Amino acid sequence: MTTPETGDLRITNVTKRFGEFTAVDDLSLTVPQGAFFALLGASGCGKTTTLRMVAGLEEPTTGEIRLGDRDITRLRPYQRPVNTVFQSYALFPHLDVFENVAFGLRRRKLRQVKEQVDKMLELVQLGGFGKRKPAELSGGQQQRVALARALINHPQVLLLDEPLGALDLKLRRQMQIELKRIQTEVGITFVHVTHDQEEAMTMADTVAVMNAGKIEQLGRPAEIYEYPATAFVANFLGQSNLLAGEAAGRSGDVVQVAAYEQRFAVPAVRSRTDRGPVFLGVRPEKLALVPAGAAVPAGHQFVAGVVTDSSYVGVSTQYLVRTGWGTELAVFAPNGGDATQLAVGSQVTAHWNPHHAFLLERAPGEGDQTTPLLDSPDTVGVGS
Amino acid sequence: MTLLTGVGPRPVDAKGGGAERRDRRRALPYLLLLPGAAWLFLFFVVPTIQLGATSLYDPSGSVTAGYAMTWEFSNYPDAIEYAWPQIVRSFGYAAIATVIGIVIGYPLAYAIAQKAGRWKNVLLVCVVAPMFTSFLVRTLAWKTILSDNGWLVGFLRDIGLLGDDGRLLATPAAVILGLTYNFLPFLVLPLYASLERLDYRLLEAAGDLYASPTRTFVKVTLPLSMPGLVAGTLLFFIPAVGDYINAALLGNTNTNMVGNVVNSAFLSRQEPPQGAALSFLLMAIILVIVFTYVRRSGTDEVV
Ligand SMILES: Nc1ncnc2c1ncn2[C@@H]1O[C@H](COP(=O)(O)OP(=O)(O)OP(=O)(O)O)[C@@H](O)[C@H]1O
Ligand SMILES: [Mg+2]
Numbered sequence: 001m002t003t004p005e006t007g008d009l010r011i012t013n014v015t016k017r018f019g020e021f022t023a024v025d026d027l028s029l030t031v032p033q034g035a036f037f038a039l040l041g042a043s044g045c046g047k048t049t050t051l052r053m054v055a056g057l058e059e060p061t062t063g064e065i066r067l068g069d070r071d072i073t074r075l076r077p078y079q080r081p082v083n084t085v086f087q088s089y090a091l092f093p094h095l096d097v098f099e100n101v102a103f104g105l106r107r108r109k110l111r112q113v114k115e116q117v118d119k120m121l122e123l124v125q126l127g128g129f130g131k132r133k134p135a136e137l138s139g140g141q142q143q144r145v146a147l148a149r150a151l152i153n154h155p156q157v158l159l160l161d162e163p164l165g166a167l168d169l170k171l172r173r174q175m176q177i178e179l180k181r182i183q184t185e186v187g188i189t190f191v192h193v194t195h196d197q198e199e200a201m202t203m204a205d206t207v208a209v210m211n212a213g214k215i216e217q218l219g220r221p222a223e224i225y226e227y228p229a230t231a232f233v234a235n236f237l238g239q240s241n242l243l244a245g246e247a248a249g250r251s252g253d254v255v256q257v258a259a260y261e262q263r264f265a266v267p268a269v270r271s272r273t274d275r276g277p278v279f280l281g282v283r284p285e286k287l288a289l290v291p292a293g294a295a296v297p298a299g300h301q302f303v304a305g306v307v308t309d310s311s312y313v314g315v316s317t318q319y320l321v322r323t324g325w326g327t328e329l330a331v332f333a334p335n336g337g338d339a340t341q342l343a344v345g346s347q348v349t350a351h352w353n354p355h356h357a358f359l360l361e362r363a364p365g366e367g368d369q370t371t372p373l374l375d376s377p378d379t380v381g382v383g384s
Numbered sequence: 385m386t387l388l389t390g391v392g393p394r395p396v397d398a399k400g401g402g403a404e405r406r407d408r409r410r411a412l413p414y415l416l417l418l419p420g421a422a423w424l425f426l427f428f429v430v431p432t433i434q435l436g437a438t439s440l441y442d443p444s445g446s447v448t449a450g451y452a453m454t455w456e457f458s459n460y461p462d463a464i465e466y467a468w469p470q471i472v473r474s475f476g477y478a479a480i481a482t483v484i485g486i487v488i489g490y491p492l493a494y495a496i497a498q499k500a501g502r503w504k505n506v507l508l509v510c511v512v513a514p515m516f517t518s519f520l521v522r523t524l525a526w527k528t529i530l531s532d533n534g535w536l537v538g539f540l541r542d543i544g545l546l547g548d549d550g551r552l553l554a555t556p557a558a559v560i561l562g563l564t565y566n567f568l569p570f571l572v573l574p575l576y577a578s579l580e581r582l583d584y585r586l587l588e589a590a591g592d593l594y595a596s597p598t599r600t601f602v603k604v605t606l607p608l609s610m611p612g613l614v615a616g617t618l619l620f621f622i623p624a625v626g627d628y629i630n631a632a633l634l635g636n637t638n639t640n641m642v643g644n645v646v647n648s649a650f651l652s653r654q655e656p657p658q659g660a661a662l663s664f665l666l667m668a669i670i671l672v673i674v675f676t677y678v679r680r681s682g683t684d685e686v687v
Contacts (some may be wrong), residue, residue, distance in 0.1 A: 055592055057588050078595055092586060
């Protein structure tokens with residue numbers, strides 16, 4: 001951490017093609033030494049391929065990978081100070097847990113193998129499992145062995161390919177805290193691939209959202225969540241209500257938007273564009289509902305609609321509100337003490353603070369994008 | 385409401401017929417064993433007992449006059465004394481051939497299993513193809529190839545690797561070559577089967593954990609292919625020890641193996657008790673070797 005330049009992982013214009021298929025497309029990113037970097041993205045978008053290129057298991061078709069000032073693009077895997085926790089674990093079936101974990105130490109002829117391995121096994125809560133073979137472990141235990149086997153080497157960069165996917169929620173939280181602790185203590189650079197956005201947001205300093213071989217957005221978790229750069233990011237990281245509209249240019253600090261015969265204004269600092277087809281985005285928890293006709297807080301913008309579904313999930317109530325033009329907006333209303341439940345069928349006004357909205361570019365012809373509520377499978381039927 | 389599904393009483397077999405059916409089900413595996421067991425009894429146990437008896441006959445009998453059972457245990461030391469050089473030679477030749485077989489067969493099996501891609505099946509057929517012709521014909525073919533006026537000997541004499549009257553045929557080298565050639569598929573196929581199952585991701589993981597390709601081979605590939613290697617070497621070594629065709633066709637009288645002695649004891653010298661005793665000895669030695677070999681490669685980690 002003291003010499004920020006020396007150990008940065010720099011990926012520059014890296015492309016990987018498998019035959020005709022481009023798995024990673026002109027990717028550039030820098031992971032500062034000691035950072036916890038999370039790579040998020042849909043299945044098949046090239047996350048594993050990116051990690052494999054950093055590990056040396058796949059050679060980039062073009063581009064360069066540097067670790068500090070060292071070009072490692074064509075270095076053999078065993079010559080890189082990089083270790084991987086594989087998505088498939090890849091534990092050695094003929095070696096017991098102890099020898100699996102000791103593998104890297106032994107190859108580098110390090111001393112005090114037993115002390116280190118025992119300590120590492122304690123850390124992943126597998127003390128006493130040393131003599132077992134991988135086949136005699138549960139999926140989650142195997143995953144922890146894979147983690148221990150890589151971590152014990154204190155590499156410069158640790159690549160984690162969905163390392164916690166097989167763990168139950170409690171153990172997963174424990175391991176997350178443990179990982180984060182180790183990472184801060186030892187100062188290893190972590191590149192962490194995960195499907196769990198909550199995991200990415202709580203653990204990582206920097207999150208990159210990948211889509212079809214490209215990075216769509218990179219930044220601090222809150223930054224990305226509050227002000228996503230593309231419609232993909234807005235709906236991949238959390239949920240968003242995206243309304244199709246036309247931006248009519250800036251006036252002062254705001255961009256004027258026309259959508260469904262209504263006018264909206266979005267602060268210019270929260271607009272990715274100020275002209276042409278746009279998405280007006282508002283996150284469900286930033287929307288609030290009042291009965292139709294009731295006063296909307298000053299300065300808020302609003303649309304009218306009918307509640308078509310409500311599901312009470314404890315901390316909040318999740319509503320679907322059908323607008324006049326048929327789109328169903330998701331609204332998460334916190335269940336404060338004075339909150340009244342709105343019945344399905346009631347006429348409501350959904351309103352938001354313009355400073356919570358954001359404006360994204362939209363391909364012409366694309367319609368509204370909203371995500372259905374996870375726990376109400378019947379919403380499709382209600383909406384049509 | 386979903387909590388209750390599947391909690392209700394489990395359907396129970398109707399009483400009465402249940403026990404009978406269970407008995408029948410238990411008997412089924414034994415019924416399936418029956419043909420194999422009968423086969424083994426008729427063609428292995430009975431001949432083995434017969435052979436054991438023969439090895440203890442009075443050697444002074446003759447095929448025409450018949451043999452008396454005199455529990456002649458001295459047949460064994462006598463046979464060892466008679467065939468000691470051939471016994472030693474058999475194990476020596478077979479061991480050398482096995483080593484050569486591994487040196488040739490392991491890379492071959494590895495290449496076919498891990499690197500051949502779509503050529504895999506073609507290459508496998510090539511490995512097995514020689515077996516489409518008879519063992520005898522193949523060995524006779526080698527006799528032609530190695531013969532004194534064949535092109536191979538001519539070529540080797542020309543480039544000076546063989547002296548002007550140097551030969552290939554009727555040498556120990558020719559016998560060992562014949563053994564290696566004839567039994568190689570038995571080594572390659574089981575090896576291929578275990579190398580084929582080897583997960584390349586384990587090799588990647590080893591590389592990721594600082595193992596050079598050589599170390600990866602020693603620490604991961606080799607131990608994981610051990611079952612195939614053990615099976616392959618046994619399938620190679622055992623028939624090679626007992627073989628007499630290669631020695632008979634490609635060797636000379638000084639390259640005779642124990643198989644040749646057994647062969648002549650039964651068919652030309654008319655001394656069946658000696659042949660039977662040698663066969664039993666061979667079986668015993670091989671059993672001991674197999675057990676120690678499997679034990680060692682099974683429990684000890686091969687470094
Ligand atoms: N060796 C290969 N040959 C051909 N195509 C490949 C190869 N490896 C990966 N791909 C393709 O490249 C794309 C990216 O794969 P990758 O494994 O990087 O995805 P991922 O983002 O890790 O997905 P997941 O979240 O499902 O693990 C996929 O479409 C995959 O089919
Ligand atoms: Mg992957």
